[in-house]
Amino acid sequence: MSLEENMIFELHTKKRTWKIAVRITDMWHVNKHNGRQVIEMLFMDQTGAKIGATLWQELFREFEAMLHCGSAYVIQDIKVVENHSEYKVSTIPFLVYLVKTIVKEAEHPEIPTNVHVITPFVDIINGVAPRDTLVDVVGVVAEVIERKTVNPTYRVIVKLRDNIDRDMILTAWEEYALQLDDAIEKNHFDRKSLVVMLTLAKIKDSKDKYPLSIQNIKHGSKLYVNTDIAEI
CATH class of the missing domain: 2.40.50.140 (Nucleic acid-binding proteins)
Incomplete structure (x- = not known):
């Protein structure tokens, strides 16, 4: 059976x-x-x-x-x-x-291509989002804090802002940093809002001088910007 x-x-x-x-x-x-x-x-x-x-x-x-x-x-x-x-x-x-x-x-058209459940910044800030669970987040780049694209460690840090004006620090590492840096460069002359979505991001609690932030994991995260987000 x-x-x-x-x-x-x-x-x-x-x-x-x-x-x-x-x-x-x-x-x-x-x-x-x-x-x-x-x-x-x-x-x-x-x-x-x-x-x-x-x-x-x-x-x-x-x-x-x-x-x-x-x-x-x-x-x-x-x-x-x-x-x-x-x-x-x-x-x-x-x-x-x-x-x-x-x-x-098998053909299973009832299963969507993908579903992203966006975690609100307020849930991360208030500790509602579990720290041991990866999250999908989306926001507008409000400020570029650091761009370090020289070996050995590529790192880009930006301040993301959501649709109710809450801010969250996003740190992108390695190839994700290069991708975000490229998007920032290309967007510089467009003078449009740069919308970023990071999937499977880890929440890093405040420690010493480092603020609460979200970061990509080494494997598995995906970074989407502007038109890519519209497509998905």
Whole structure:
């Protein structure tokens, strides 16, 4: 008998057999401290709920060629584990491992291309947004504080302003800093508002001389500016 498809919010660690219909909305390679490689993914179902998924290096040959960011799949016999990551990709407290898993690409038009849940600055400032959960944020660049685009560390710091005039410091590192610096340069002569959206951003609490801020993670974040935001 065919298994009924489950929603992401139904997943937990006490059941061994699951079947989910999801779209891969993000996908990136990571080198672990022990030298092993993994592919990290973000699965999203038709409700817009998301959960992190991991494919270990030992299974690259079996699964890597069939997994594509933006495609939808029916995935069966996944392993659901507790999420003990320092930064979680969603509020779902679990992760998915692809192990002895059945993966089939499928047409699922009811699953959106992506859904971004924007975290208001006020929730970050007031501590409502969990510090261990990555967030999507959007705002207008109100001030450029620092642009350091010389090796070894690329860094661009700006003040973002939301639609109710609350400010938040955004620090972009490495390739994200170069992308933001390029957008600032191109926007300099346009004299238009520069709107920025950063996805999967980590919240960094105030420490010593450093203020509360949002920053990109090393892998997985995406930076969108102006026209890119309009497209999504």
